[in-house]
Amino acid sequence: MAKISVIIPVYNREKTIKRAIDSVIGQLDENTELVIVNDGSTDKTEEIIKEQVEECGKDISYYKKENEGVASARNFGIEHSKGEYIIFVDSDDYVSPNLIKTLNIYLDKDIDIIKYKATHVDSNGQAIRRIDGPVFDNINGEKAFKELAFSDILMDSPCLYAFKKELFTKNSLFFKKGTYHEDFGLIPLILIIAKSVVSINFYGYNYVQTDESITRNDDYQKTTKRMQDCLLHYDNMLQFIEQFNVIEAREDLKTYYTNAVLLKLKLLNKKDRKQYIKEIKNRKMISNIKPKNIKQLIKKVILSININWYLLLIG
Helix, strand or coil: CCCEEEEEEECCCCCCHHHHHHHHHCCCCCCEEEEEEECCCCCCHHHHHHHHHHHHCCCEEEEECCCCCHHHHHHHHHHHCCCCEEEECCCCCEECCCHHHHHHHHHCCCCCEEEEEEEEECCCCCEEEEECCCCEEEECHHHHHHHHCCCCCCCCCHHHEEEECHHHHCCCCCCCCCCCCHHHHHHHHHHHHCCCEEEEEEEEEEEECCCCCCCCCCCHHHHHHHHHHHHHHHHHHHHHHHHCCCCCCHHHHHHHHHHHHHHHHCCCCHHHHHHHHHHHHHCCHHHHCCCCCHHHHHHHHHHHHCHHHHHHHCC
């Protein structure tokens, strides 16, 4: 059985899929497999993938399925992977040389999750900036969440971890199909249930930033759907806390999700914001904010009085 399964979900990425696959192929060995899930591409993506698979001759599994979104494609990859560990690579991006070799040091120690770091690069591979974050040795998942939640801006990204596959399969935790922010809805929960987590000072992933990749939101219906989905993920998190008896990170987990939902309010028009403020108040989400200093206490007081004032305060 493979030690590591590298999962690449892809949809209509004929310009970038070869680079993503090439970054992995050079690191494949007898303990590593590549799983490519084509989520119903309609461009030349499949043709390019098949050419690479034929040329490589290494352990590559290629699947094509109907288009259902990245959450479905990732879940499919998890279900069809053979490795004890899984890592994800988005088809726009690529991994750094020696990622697998570096991870193997920790996988041999039976660690549940290994977190590594990312670099934002341009389309020519030139570094734009490195994304820093905490580095720590073996701690449990609840402690790891508390370390990462408010100091690592990419904590939610599934592409910055090597996960034991059983964290997903044995606990029936998967990406929520048909939702936005599916990473936000799942990765903190997977982190929480891990028995052992390390965060290493290795820049193993390259996020490619182009004019097309910078998030744009011209469709207001998508904006409201994102807000709905954030609330859905919040509700699922509350169920998760009870199901898995989360204790140490319970309050920080609630705070983390609440802050994310509040930030989404800034993107709504006056009418919709009013509606979703009611949703937030009905859930009594403001009580999740736990001030840790005077500045945070002042913000909490303003938030309790008027959410719109709070949104003005945080810009």
